[in-house]
Amino acid sequence: MTETIADDIVAGAHRVSVPRGYRFELVKLVSQWRIRLLVLACWIAPALFVAAVSQQSSLPSDTLFGRWMHTTGWAGSLVVLGFAGTWALPLLTSVVAGDVFASEDRLGTWRHLLVAVRSPRRIFAAKALASLTVILLLVAGLACSSAAGGVVAVGNQPLVGLDGQLLTPADAGGRVLLAWVCVLAPTLALAAIGLLGSVALGRSPMGLLLPPLVALAMQVAQMLPLPVAVRLALPGYAFTAWNGLFTSPAQVGPLLIGIVVSLVWAVLATALAYLLFLRRDFTNLAYDGCGRSAITTGLLPLAGLAALTVAVVAVATPSTGSGIEQDKVQRSVATAFAHLYRMQTQQLNRPAVTEAHLRVTAACNKSGGQVAPEGAGNDWRCVVTWHLPGVAATGTAIYQLDVASDGRFVADGDGPKEVNGYFLVRTPIGDAPNPLWQFDGNVELLDTTPKG
Structure with missing residues (x-):
């Protein structure tokens, strides 16, 4: 009888696998009312917005492709994409990735989670994958909803590109889909920064604010008269570089650089969040962020990466100055x-x-x-x-x-x-x-x- 109880205890002490932890964390995220509202909003609101604006007499002509919303349904999806890259996607990554670790600090549930999973590494992997899944679901909703709303309200018509070339409906639809796929790279970079802030700052609200603040700083930098190397070396440039897909031939050089830079930022920020998470003291119930180590382990490596990418892009590209000649x-x-x-x-x-x-x-x-x-x-x-x-x-x-x-x-x-x-x-x-x-x-x- 004693041996049977001991065997049961050992069996119950086995570590939870990453797939099981992932499913558990995904259910936790989707069960939150704010996540459910965001999913509904991303899958419904863009279609209603595009359909409503397309029927108005005045169009957002100051927005890229806004002047063509009466002509083709694909223009509306690109208008939504421009807005999403500026505002929606930084906020979505903030709500999801920026709170996935901090919520456990606020609720004081780390001890229960560690007892259940028995592996900080697997906890981090499960939470990171769950937040990534939700973010991909939100982005997919924005893309599908805006495209469907435009095509239903206006029709599957040709689209005028940024060089005046008329794109066939099939070509326009393919490029619109590719543009949405391309912005996943800077979105992942912001999500990784959100994970880093959530781990490093604990229950502090600054963890939530970090992705939109970083996105805002990069937007301000893009508006300044900076050299081409600095502009392309920022992950936020990929939020606008999809414009080059709508010329013939496509201007893919800056877009590819922006995607690579964004993915490098995503990998480094995730790795830093992982290292900080493994080094934290879960026995300290008063834990409120990593303090000084958040700067030395989190901020300084990202600043060094920014300097390195600027140097690499400056050497690899022949352009100098603003690039506008x-x-x-x-x-x-x-x-x-x-x-x-x-x-x-x-x-x-x-x-x-x-x-x-x-x-x-x-x-x-x-x-x-x-x-x-x-x-x-x-x-x-x-x-x-x-x-x-x-x-x-x-x-x-x-x-x-x-x-x-x-x-x-x-x-x-x-x-x-x-x-x-x-x-x-x-x-x-x-x-x-x-x-x-x-x-x-x-x-x-x-x-x-x-x-x-």
Whole structure:
């Protein structure tokens, strides 16, 4: 009888496997009311938002692809993606990963969990995997819901890319899906930072605030006139680098760099959280964070990684300065105008032309030529010229450009009025948006396009 009881005790003392611990932690997360609300919101709210905005007379034209929400359902998903990268995803990683360890400190349940699992390593793995699963579920909800809402409300129509090229519905849908997949990398980086904050800061609310604060700092850095190497070496750049997928050919260089940097940050931050977790004293009921070791073990390695990635990117890429140069701007404007001019020609039932026939060129300067034509700013001015077959006169159009530091620009038509002076053009089947009135473009920061 005694031997049987002893055997039962030994059997009950076996460590819980990672899959069992993962299922347990996943159930704990999903059972929280705020997680359930977030899942419902991510799977329902984007569809309702895109469908509602698509039916409005005024569109968020200051948002990338917002001006095309009346034209194709895929534009709405990209509008949601832009908002998610700026606000939603940092907050979601904060609520999920930033609280997964701190909640045990607040509730004082570490002793019970250790007795049940009997392995801090497996506890960390189970909690990290459970939080990752929930975050992936939330991101998938944002992507699927926004795409479904747009396609149902507007339709599966072609999408105008950032170079004016018209993407087929299948191509547009594939690129939209790929763009959502690409932002998983910086999302994982923020989630890993949330895990690190949750472990290092204990029950302190700063653990929850760490991912959005880091995301905000990276957004501010992207708005500053920083060199290309610094901009690309920050994991937050991948939240906007998906823009390059919507040009032909795709500008994948900056995107790939942003993804690799984000994944390196994710691995390092997770490893640091793991080391801090294994070194903590679970017998101390008054534990309230790692204190000084949170700085030496958590903050300093990440700062060193930032310096290292800046150095590596600076050596690996040929670009210097802001990456926004006169010839790049001129090529981007001329390419987009040529594609969009063909679209306007089709709308007005005029004789078809090709980009080769048009021979579009652009002459751009900054501040009326008073400053060097480089860098971001809203003082760019471009004069576009083109040639029509059989017409001796040369066509000209003027655009005022607002170029952001990440290379995205908005070209606002400034005449002549019959080309880009009106928001709508009169077509045989009714009024339609004038593609030349205002359009978005993208200047690749890296020097990968041949000059000339």
